[in-house]
Amino acid sequence: MSKVVSFGEVMLRFNPEGYLRIVQADRFMISFAGAEANVAVSLANYGINAAFVCKVPAHELGDACVNDLRKYGVDTSFILRGGDRLGTYYVEKGASQRGSKVIYDRAYSSIAMAEPNEFDWDKIFEGADWFHFTGITPALSDNMAKACEDACKAAKARGIKISCDLNFRKKLWSKEKAGKVMSGLMQYVDVCIANEEDAHDVFGIQAPETDVKQGILSPEGYKWVAKKLAEHFNFEAVAITLRSSISANDNLWSGMYYKNNEFYFSREYSIHIVDRVGGGDSFGAGLIYSELKGSDPQTALEFAVGASCLKQSIEYDFNQVKVQEVEALVGGDVTGRVQR
Amino acid sequence: MSKVVSFGEVMLRFNPEGYLRIVQADRFMISFAGAEANVAVSLANYGINAAFVCKVPAHELGDACVNDLRKYGVDTSFILRGGDRLGTYYVEKGASQRGSKVIYDRAYSSIAMAEPNEFDWDKIFEGADWFHFTGITPALSDNMAKACEDACKAAKARGIKISCDLNFRKKLWSKEKAGKVMSGLMQYVDVCIANEEDAHDVFGIQAPETDVKQGILSPEGYKWVAKKLAEHFNFEAVAITLRSSISANDNLWSGMYYKNNEFYFSREYSIHIVDRVGGGDSFGAGLIYSELKGSDPQTALEFAVGASCLKQSIEYDFNQVKVQEVEALVGGDVTGRVQR
Amino acid sequence: MSKVVSFGEVMLRFNPEGYLRIVQADRFMISFAGAEANVAVSLANYGINAAFVCKVPAHELGDACVNDLRKYGVDTSFILRGGDRLGTYYVEKGASQRGSKVIYDRAYSSIAMAEPNEFDWDKIFEGADWFHFTGITPALSDNMAKACEDACKAAKARGIKISCDLNFRKKLWSKEKAGKVMSGLMQYVDVCIANEEDAHDVFGIQAPETDVKQGILSPEGYKWVAKKLAEHFNFEAVAITLRSSISANDNLWSGMYYKNNEFYFSREYSIHIVDRVGGGDSFGAGLIYSELKGSDPQTALEFAVGASCLKQSIEYDFNQVKVQEVEALVGGDVTGRVQR
């Protein structure tokens, strides 16, 4: 069983029932979420030994958080306990022309306030095959940017593969700071994952004639971006998710993969959205799983896209699907028939 | 800040959770609703000083009702307290080919039984810029028809603009009585709002070759109706909402506006319905807001249609959207992307 | 008022709220369901005297089950009380590309363990016009296969019409055993109902060039199957439901009917699914109702297809619609408009 370490923040997520707006709700559904935690849960559901590294308070909310990760099979033994707060965020689910709204309340969390040397990377990486983080972790604080660097160095030294999802969050840092810090970290990264906006926001890399806000997606443009990224940072591979939003309920979803100087495009799915948050993370998890398994690039990409397609039919951030379910979808069972 | 007075009934609304039929439910979600109250809440959400005039019982259900309007920023100081009952209504949400069902239980409500002279229109209209009512209010009782007349006269005397949504309800009165009473009130009205069936039901005005039940909508037909209405009652403007029901889940939605002898047609939205009840009222509120702001007719219509498009992605009757949200939609952000 | 007797298992059904997966849920919605019970409830909703024959435990779960059938108007006086368990099943509702999952836990139920001679068919069939069962009942146990035979003989002796929905369940028995037992029972059956897979699974009858798993439906193929079935078992009529699954949310739905050497095809509905479980049973109930009423084949088929179209917009297995609702749909009111 392969071991994957992911490092980042896990938050308590709140959302009103169904399509209620926040001002209408008198109760919130709760779940736990975070880009890297989402990857860990998804990998655990695939049978991978997924260790998640974080710091959460020692009180009952921290317990609930650790319990939830443990519930879904994540190795929580490297989660530090202490500090003052668990980050939270609020999701108001959109419908039709009304987009979902996300409010983050994550500043001053235990993980953001942690010291880099609280993490014993040598112990954490024992037996590990893969290390994953996203652009959110270094954005949490300078300390966490340093911790990412420490982790990358330790992983590199042990020959562990490193993947990074660019995941730019404009509420956490400026494009300038993101560009500077992320550029420093990219030297350690083997596999880079991005959505249609990240490369531009973080590194200013944008294909000519692309306007992501308007949902104008050009295959040629994405090829150009992926190649540019790979050349600039010497990535082994670059994966990009392609979302075309028709309405808050209906999206088109596909991906491209650039590896060994080849471009691969996946099947495109027309998705009836249940919860799209965590879609990109489930793509990353699918890709890591496939790479660890040694799949060829097209197969790896299809698995990642299929997995993240299914995620968007599932409530909350975590991707609650098994390998067989993804493989059945990728194998052509796309009609959602009842399984008795 | 402009002040708008709206006058009508507010009811306690019940609906089963989700798509359950009434016979399947063991609990009902509760909210408050009513054509004119819906307009008031929507306007309050746009920052307008929205005063709502009504009468509700002095007991806890009346308290809950006033509280709810106050919660959303409506000026409730002109709501009389007393009488025996708060009208109620039940909504069973439809899906696919099964239409929603609405059961009204509003007879003998405090407002229907109120005396015209309980309302001190001079005080109510102090500082007001606009008066809005719908065809439901005079249909509640002869007393309320008289109260509408009193209000219209008082408003007219003060130079306050008056809008009326025809809103024919066949359960409340006959087409004959509606035609007679409404004709009397129309002389005071500046802006007339109607849906595709009202003009025919109330005034017998129907364009040739239109069959609203079958969803056959002809732009020419609507132009004809609007012009006819305006000429007959000397309206300053006539607005018509155009709904094309594909299924209980999917509707097309647009509007037309006739003002200064010009016809304006809005963009058409393909809506994935969350709750369509209150759609017309949110259109009216959008139009009043825009007129008060001095928007040109096309802009006013687009705002009204955009606002009512968003309403239908929101649970319950009240339109819980802010000006910026409508403007973003009208400005072209129609794909329901996540806002972080 | 016609009397229809249906015989089979009724189970306690569990499902998570909304689209939650089973591993995410902390509460389950409960309802009662079973192919023949579904038919009984649907017929009771049409005003038919619908008697349901079964055996359920004497404890509170059995009470709840009988109460629920009684609530919807079914004659429960022939439901035996005793034995150890009420069968249960779990439905996880799918969305988009993720199909619904059904887990049965029905072995050793009171009905499966009942003795054939516990049922007093002479008394049960008093005044009856129609007898309905499905391929599930004989699959429950050898005893129940025998009970089906007893019932068929008793019904036949009294000149009662018999309908059977093939309803193959691979978890209950093998295709071989199903084929053998069902062939024996088919001699008593007048009207045979099947979905697109049953004829093949139970009797090995498959039209050339049809692949039901892939949703490739050919009208000619179905004609071929229906004719084959009718000839082989001397059925008076054969009805087949045709489902084309676009996604877990969107299905096409229609039916065909073969009677008096004529083929009838129904209108096809594009359904936005609320709960598709029980769709076939509601088709059967619609057909039985129409046949009892003496409708011509095309009318009978359209009623059955319309009824089962509406069922799929309703939560849980039971079809909660009245005759007027089906007739309004069949009559052309397909747009799901609000009924006030």
Added chain:
Amino acid sequence: MSKVVSFGEVMLRFNPEGYLRIVQADRFMISFAGAEANVAVSLANYGINAAFVCKVPAHELGDACVNDLRKYGVDTSFILRGGDRLGTYYVEKGASQRGSKVIYDRAYSSIAMAEPNEFDWDKIFEGADWFHFTGITPALSDNMAKACEDACKAAKARGIKISCDLNFRKKLWSKEKAGKVMSGLMQYVDVCIANEEDAHDVFGIQAPETDVKQGILSPEGYKWVAKKLAEHFNFEAVAITLRSSISANDNLWSGMYYKNNEFYFSREYSIHIVDRVGGGDSFGAGLIYSELKGSDPQTALEFAVGASCLKQSIEYDFNQVKVQEVEALVGGDVTGRVQR
């Protein structure tokens, strides 16, 4: 199996979840209730053929109401369908020093507006052994007072026993009118049931030195009242429930029975209240059941008190207990141990 006919109003009851006040709630639990309907359900739970006579609207709320009574085994075949509204009422559950609040919205209901001659008492009383009504039914309207008289006469003519629970409701009529109308009806009544306040409110009969509002209950006082009532109206028996309210959560509960010139007092229960509404009705049902069974007065009283003690541990108005449960309690099993 004995047949009992009860006649009165059944309403849709709303209550917030748990101890929420009405102004705090965003959903209401729904159930159906009414003094005479409560008696019918309780009797049906004891295996009695309990027919309930009423009139409810023909729409879905009326369906839901009839279904609910049918669910619990009541014979609903004499419930007329039609009229405009189903009465409703709201219960806000109290706790500690905060008492429960009940808001009735029952005026103009289908039953209150029904004509006396809509009820075919000859058919209704076919095979009946007992007729039950309460002081609420004649209070609904003059028509219903007349209908009660019709029913009493028809029952008397057939030798059917008649019981009446005085059940004074000050919101429905004045003490004066109640006294006058009820006095007229009492001539037909065999068994009179009352709580500690009714005899005083309706007939002005009050024992010296009793103050029911202060919870001062004197056995001698109740003997005096019962004897007085029996003498005045020539009742065969008089039963009085005795409630001592310590707090909204804790009540003492017992009863007395006067029959054949003897007084019987029951065991007193210390009740931890779940829902006390319907307590008196469940007492009445217990008494009727026992009298039909031919129990001696002490046994009948203990059954009635035990039944109504259990009711108050059950949510909503209907008493969901079986004969064995009451008998186990009366037999001494008062400690609420788990039954596995």
Added chain:
Amino acid sequence: MSKVVSFGEVMLRFNPEGYLRIVQADRFMISFAGAEANVAVSLANYGINAAFVCKVPAHELGDACVNDLRKYGVDTSFILRGGDRLGTYYVEKGASQRGSKVIYDRAYSSIAMAEPNEFDWDKIFEGADWFHFTGITPALSDNMAKACEDACKAAKARGIKISCDLNFRKKLWSKEKAGKVMSGLMQYVDVCIANEEDAHDVFGIQAPETDVKQGILSPEGYKWVAKKLAEHFNFEAVAITLRSSISANDNLWSGMYYKNNEFYFSREYSIHIVDRVGGGDSFGAGLIYSELKGSDPQTALEFAVGASCLKQSIEYDFNQVKVQEVEALVGGDVTGRVQR
């Protein structure tokens, strides 16, 4: 109508349904709360013009918060909008021997980070009769301690009465700092409110032989404490709430009042707890209401204790009771009987 200004933090409160522990919950009920906001809502429910001063974020959570205060009639026009976060807190309701748990997550809230000069006290105090704050507000930050001082000075200058509830929170500051800051503010305070532990925690004032943790309450001890406080800070009056915790479900509750050199003790209530959080605040509101009304000290105390007794039978922090309800209780109606 008197006007009362209260100043402090309002938070989003989360609690699991019923008695679930935090680690067991998958949804949280939401409400809004805060010592001074609780006082404002309670006063608004008494018909007082209650203005609440605070700062909350401009996003949807801030909207929901302002809406909720507005719903209950609080004047929210002095609530500033801006800053980064709305403080939150979590309540896990205890039962029997298991005490409730409260987790605060309030650091860095908009109000804690606000500048003192953002508050325009001259405008806020226009027409005001009373100013209320608690020891929590100055504990939020040095800025807020300064703002409290500004407010006190401005109130004093206008001759507005000032009340302060000591409300020591050890998670917010040390006893030392509390003592120092609070001592500085006490010079402006007219009426001091405290519970059995505050005087000791903040000012080190403890009567001999009292051990509050063990629930040993001596009337003499409290007299000693009140007198000491009054002498030391020259208070016009001192009120102390006395809670004796028998279990998490059952508490004894009373109060004492020291004014004009006289001691007053209230009736003691035996409370069955629904939600005890906010009990002290509802006492303060009752006292302020009574003082504004000019009640004599014993009456004022009884009103305050009665009001806070009722609060503890109500979910969430806000005291949802009207004057008449408190007066009925204080007048002797303590048995929680149903009000129809």
Added chain:
Amino acid sequence: MSKVVSFGEVMLRFNPEGYLRIVQADRFMISFAGAEANVAVSLANYGINAAFVCKVPAHELGDACVNDLRKYGVDTSFILRGGDRLGTYYVEKGASQRGSKVIYDRAYSSIAMAEPNEFDWDKIFEGADWFHFTGITPALSDNMAKACEDACKAAKARGIKISCDLNFRKKLWSKEKAGKVMSGLMQYVDVCIANEEDAHDVFGIQAPETDVKQGILSPEGYKWVAKKLAEHFNFEAVAITLRSSISANDNLWSGMYYKNNEFYFSREYSIHIVDRVGGGDSFGAGLIYSELKGSDPQTALEFAVGASCLKQSIEYDFNQVKVQEVEALVGGDVTGRVQR
């Protein structure tokens, strides 16, 4: 960290919300439970390495079950996956004089149908310090009785302490069979745990003049029973829980312990019940924890009784308390005060 192995069945538990009876519910809360699983979760909450041995189906319900145990920290690596069904049970919570009802539906579960040799006890017991089972496990099937014997022998051979809770279940086997099988297993047991009825039901050991059904508990009687048990089976220690049921809401709870020829009695708690199911199991877990820690008998008993007192204030079977919470209670903090 000590390792404790427990072996038995884990079931899916259903219960209606709050105090609803089963026939009233339209949804069930779900949790997982089972005597030995309850012990495992409780021990994991104390920081013990708690391994639970069982067999559950490979489908989603089995996943949910394993996930839930994992969530609470149990080592689930020895849970076999396979077989047909997960046992279920239904709890209807009682109140006041109405006792809780439990309906088991556990026959033919995966664990009951498992073969003894599926369990690799050598591997399971690696590093273990304690083995726990109850009288339920051998009652599931002859195979499981054999598996218990295998486990006991393997544990004994390794010098692992063995505890057994007699836990007689009359629905699973007769007293005769229980007596025979359990007598055979008792030779391996070091610590025997029982409630007030078990010793009599299983081994016919009953002190003179004790009537457990009537709640007549005599300290001398329990001493007699404990001594008798210890002598007969050569137990190192015997622990007995003593429950006195005042009502379904209020119980007295204490325990006695017999060890080294000494008798120890614990403090008695007056418990306001939230959920009493699992009380005995939480006592066992408390005792095992204390014995592993080397506590003296009185301390061990007080911890076990305190732990199980707290359990009964918690919903569902699992005891969600930490060591510090139990120690605080045992240390005297019994008043359920709020912890901020």
